[in-house]
Amino acid sequence: MEHEGRSDLGRSWHDDDAGQTTAEYSLVLLVAGLVVGVLAAFVKSGALDDMFKTIISGLIDRAGG
Secondary structure (H helix, E strand, O other): OEEOOEEHHHOOHHHHOOOHHHHHHHHHHHHHHHHHHHHHHHHHOOHHHHHHHHHHHHHHHHHOO
């Protein structure tokens, strides 16, 4: 099968996906950065400390302590 003067028989799957891996890595790094940013804001606000205190006190109350 000919396409624009080239034979499609010698083409590999990689030819069609050039740049896809780079885009996937970029998206993973972007999402990782967003998660770190949200976590940092959560920790800085003190909400994480309050959440752990609530969980621990709830566990102690349930244990009868």
